[in-house]
Amino acid sequence: MTTIWPQGMPRTLDYPDGTIADLLAGSAHAYPDRAALIDGDVQLTFAELYERSLRVAQGLREQGITPGDAVAVHMPNSIWFTVAYYGILLAGAAVVPVNPTQPPLALRRQLDDSGAVAVFTHPSVAAQMSEALEGSEAVRRVCLAPATAAAPAGDRAPVGFPVPTVEFDELMKAEAAPATAVDGDAVAHLAFTGGTTGVPKAVRVLHHNLFSNVLQVACWRSAALPHTDEQGHITLRHVAEARTPHHIPIGAATGISIAPLFHGMGMVSQSIFVVAGLTVVVFGRFDAVRYLDTIERLGVHAVTGSPALCHAVLAVPDVRERDLACVRLVSSGSAPINPAAAAELAEVFPNAVVSDGYGLTEATMGVSISPLDRSMPRPEGSTGLALFDTEIEIREMDGVTPVAPGRKGEVWVRGPQVTAGYLGHPELTAVQYVDGWLRTGDLGTIDEQGWLSLVGRAKDMLIYKGYNVYPGPLENILREHPAVAQASVVGRPHPEHGEIPVAFVSVKAEAETPDRAAIAEELMAYVAARVAPYQRIRDLVVVDELPLSATGKILKTELRRRATDS
Numbered sequence: 425m426t427t428i429w430p431q432g433m434p435r436t437l438d439y440p441d442g443t444i445a446d447l448l449a450g451s452a453h454a455y456p457d458r459a460a461l462i463d464g465d466v467q468l469t470f471a472e473l474y475e476r477s478l479r480v481a482q483g484l485r486e487q488g489i490t491p492g493d494a495v496a497v498h499m500p501n502s503i504w505f506t507v508a509y510y511g512i513l514l515a516g517a518a519v520v521p522v523n524p525t526q527p528p529l530a531l532r533r534q535l536d537d538s539g540a541v542a543v544f545t546h547p548s549v550a551a552q553m554s555e556a557l558e559g560s561e562a563v564r565r566v567c568l569a570p571a572t573a574a575a576p577a578g579d580r581a582p583v584g585f586p587v588p589t590v591e592f593d594e595l596m597k598a599e600a601a602p603a604t605a606v607d608g609d610a611v612a613h614l615a616f617t618g619g620t621t622g623v624p625k626a627v628r629v630l631h632h633n634l635f636s637n638v639l640q641v642a643c644w645r646s647a648a649l650p651h652t653d654e655q656g657h658i659t660l661r662h663v664a665e666a667r668t669p670h671h672i673p674i675g676a677a678t679g680i681s682i683a684p685l686f687h688g689m690g691m692v693s694q695s696i697f698v699v700a701g702l703t704v705v706v707f708g709r710f711d712a713v714r715y716l717d718t719i720e721r722l723g724v725h726a727v728t729g730s731p732a733l734c735h736a737v738l739a740v741p742d743v744r745e746r747d748l749a750c751v752r753l754v755s756s757g758s759a760p761i762n763p764a765a766a767a768e769l770a771e772v773f774p775n776a777v778v779s780d781g782y783g784l785t786e787a788t789m790g791v792s793i794s795p796l797d798r799s800m801p802r803p804e805g806s807t808g809l810a811l812f813d814t815e816i817e818i819r820e821m822d823g824v825t826p827v828a829p830g831r832k833g834e835v836w837v838r839g840p841q842v843t844a845g846y847l848g849h850p851e852l853t854a855v856q857y858v859d860g861w862l863r864t865g866d867l868g869t870i871d872e873q874g875w876l877s878l879v880g881r882a883k884d885m886l887i888y889k890g891y892n893v894y895p896g897p898l899e900n901i902l903r904e905h906p907a908v909a910q911a912s913v914v915g916r917p918h919p920e921h922g923e924i925p926v927a928f929v930s931v932k933a934e935a936e937t938p939d940r941a942a943i944a945e946e947l948m949a950y951v952a953a954r955v956a957p958y959q960r961i962r963d964l965v966v967v968d969e970l971p972l973s974a975t976g977k978i979l980k981t982e983l984r985r986r987a988t989d990s
Contacts, residue, residue, distance in 0.1 A: 427809070427874030430795045432666030433647065437639060437812045439840070440652045443631050444612070445514050445603040447638065447699045448474050450657040455675050455701045463503035463706040464573020470701070473507065475600055480511025483595030487565050489542055491516030491604055494614055496540040496563075497686065498522050498531070498553055502575035503706050504592060505685045506694055508544045508567070511595070516604030518611040520626070521686035524548075528555040530624075535563060537848065538614045538626050544569055544592075547577035554583045567592055574708035608632035614847055615688055617785040626847040627785045636840035637788040638695040640811040644793050645726075645753070646700050647671040660699055670752045670777040670796040675701030677725035680718060682707045682733060689757050692789035693728065702726070712736045716746055723750040727773075730976025731761045735910055738768050739932065751776045753796065757783065763804040764904040782807035782876060786862055788841040792816065792876045805900060806875040814839035818870050821882070823863060832894070834882055835866040867894065884980060886915030886923040891958040893925055898961065901951050907931050907943065910970050912978045916963070916987040924962035926987040927951075930969050940966040965990070 429435060440446075451460070452474035460470040468476065489495060495512045497519060499505045512519045520538040522531060524546065531552060535543070542565040545553040550568065557563055566585045569592045571577035613629035639650055647667040648660035660674050672679075679697060681704045683690035697704050705718060710733065719727065734756055737743060751773045756766075761780050769778045777798060783790040794808035802808060810816045818833040819826055827833040842862045845853030856863050867885060868878040879885075879894040886893050895913035902911035909930045915923035929947060944964040952960045965986070971979040 428800065429809070430644075430647070430666055430797055430800065432663050433643075434649075435812065437643060437650065439636060439639060440650050440658050442658050443513075443606055443608070443635055444510070444638065444695050445606075446656075446658050447635070447695055448477065448510055448514075449603075450659045451698050451701055453655070453657045454659045458675060458701060459703045460698065461503045461506060461704055461706055463575075466503055466572055468503060468507075470698070473510070473698075476507045476596055477510035477514055478600035478603065479596045479598050480507055480592075481514035481603060482601045483590075483598040484511060484515045484517065484542070485601075485604075486598055487542065487590060487595075489515055489517055489565075491606065492610065493517045493542070494520050494538045494540045494611075496520040496522050496535060496538065496543045498524050498543055498549060499546040499569055499685075500524050500548060500575040501681060501685050501690070501706055501708060502546070502569065502572045504569040504572065505544075505575075506706075507596075508569065508592075509685070509691070509694065513612060514603040516606050516610070518614055519691075520614045520616075521691055522616065523684075523686050524552075526552075528552050532556040532560070534616055534624065534626075535560065538616075541565070542567065546575055547571055547580055547583075548575065550583040550585075551580065554585050557586050560587070563587055565590060567595060572706075574706045576708070606631055608635070609844075611844075613691070615691070615785050617688075625849055625852070628844040628847050629785075629788050630844050633788045633841050633843050634692065634695070636813075637692060637790055638699060640813070640839075640841065641692075641790045641793065642696045642699045644811060645672050645696070645755075645796065646674055647796070648674060648700075658699075659701075668777075668797050669775070670798070672700050672702060672726055672753065677701075678703045678705065678722055679726040679728070680705045680707050680715070680724055682710060682715070682727075682729050683757075688783070688785045688789045689728075689730075710736070712740045716740060716743065716748070719751060720747055725750065726753040726755065727751055728755040728757065731756055731765065732910070732972050732976035732978075734761060734765055734769055738765065738772065739909060743772050746772075748773050749775050754778045755781065755793075757781045762900040762903040764900065780807045782866075782878060784864060784866075786843055786856065786864070787837055787839070788843060790841065791837050791839070803871065803875050803877070805896075806877045808876060809874050810876065811839070811841075814841070816870060816876055817861070818868060823858070829872045830869055832867060832869055832879055832892075835864045835868045835876070835878070837862045837864055881980075884914070886925060888923055888925065888958055889921050893923075893959055895925070898925060898927065898951060898955070898959065901954050902927060902929060902947060902961075905947060905950050908947070910978070912970055912980060912983055913961070914980055914984045914987050916984075916990075925960070927961045927964040928970060928983050928986070929964060929966055931966060963987075963990075
């Protein structure tokens with residue numbers, strides 16, 4: 425297989441010795457007075473971000489946190505989430521990011537599973553944390569972060585905790601001390617994921633996994649290579665012959681942080697933004713109109729988000745009347761974006777490259793990304809090329825036999841970002857991590873040039889009359905219909921045929937009609953005219969909206985339940 429590659433870029437990176445602490449220190453040295461984070465009226469320069477993080481690290485040490493301890497971050501997106509995150513890492517502890525919207529029982533389970541000894545929380549979600557901590561024998565300290573514009577306190581009453589508390593400001597009163605030195609094989613994140621097996625479990629992301637993946641993605645997005653100066657500071661340097669107007673200019677661009685920071689995409693992107701010297705506007709509860717207003721007002725260069733966010737932006741009535749020419753990069757992640765939506769985004773952001781990507785928590789975050797060079801247009805539906813030093817194989821479901829280029833199979837990944845397995849689950853680790861390779865559970869293809877395309881999860885594939893039916897292509901066809909906003913296809917058990925494809929669809933506001941049965945019939949015929957008979961949609965349900973996770977992924981488990989119950 426002959427693969428293509430971005431012009432001027434090497435296929436492998438020369439990774440310097442270091443950790444995320446060194447990347448933060450490098451940016452503080454290179455861009456000391458440049459704004460790193462903006463959260464309403466609160467701003468931190470890169471120098472201030474580093475200094476505040478060092479203070480929090482020292483404050484944690486004074487609270488009894490030692491290297492290797494697990495510290496949970498239970499907060500909505502805010503400027504203090506990022507400071508807490510770096511403070512934990514600089515203290516030599518492991519970050520346990522937890523979804524702030526989950527109920528106390530689920531929260532308690534994750535705290536127990538990770539062995540967290542301390543927690544950062546926020547006034548808006550403190551009540552859930554307080555309840556989760558009742559009877560806890562592991563957590564011995566809670567730190568309450570202040571409210572901000574991105575993360576307001578709301579109307580919640582003050583909450584007491586069953587363990588000692590310390591205010592965030594108290595931690596920052598500590599004298600800044602050097603970061604705790606950690607080995608590359610030390611744990612950086614204990615990141616929970618349903619992942620390849622469906623049961624939430626903590627993935628052991630090591631420091632060298634995190635450091636490598638941050639540099640892989642940052643160098644790809646900025647057409648750059650790592651550089652270590654005479655003082656040992658690590659930064660990026662552009663590769664002149666590889667740059668396009670769509671690459672993120674180092675130390676000279678603005679972005680918006682919208683992905684949940686407890687999720688791998690948002691959490692790892694913090695350091696990708698830092699090493700690129702990117703000024704980040706921390707965005708709170710998503711509002712598509714306010715989001716577009718912010719892009720126009722600040723002249724934002726790069727926007728990132730999930731397909732659900734992209735669909736919400738496209739649904740804004742005046743989106744095509746706005747001046748969004750400042751945007752040069754639209755990066756979609758957390759789930760594949762369908763070709764129809766990608767084409768619409770290219771119209772709305774006329775000067776931008778729409779870049780899709782693929783990753784998973786078991787591989788730290790990123791595995792493949794579309795090149796940001798318009799002379800290398802990606803095939804429709806592709807999620808890009810494998811990142812530096814990353815191998816992707818498509819294998820039969822036996823997990824051994826490679827398939828020919830263009831044939832469907834299971835996606836396997838190998839690279840420095842592949843993590844150390846699941847905490848406390850050696851049997852699952854042995855199944856998913858084999859001889860340095862990660863079995864992703866995703867189904868896809870790789871063509872002769874190396875473009876990866878996904879067709880769904882192995883567990884999402886359904887068998888109709890003995891034929892394999894993949895939801896992804898059917899969902900893409902549905903989304904191409906001008907009336908469709910979002911679509912998802914699942915299998916419903918059938919006594920004669922095994923499973924039948926059932927679609928759940930939400931329609932655009934301007935296309936709504938009281939006669940949902942007519943819409944369903946029209947859409948089923950639309951698909952039938954474009955696929956083989958065995959691939960046809962056998963039932964279609966029009967819904968007001970599809971159920972989404974906190975990271976914007978469609979909850980297929982819920983849709984399967986609905987399909988089975990109907």
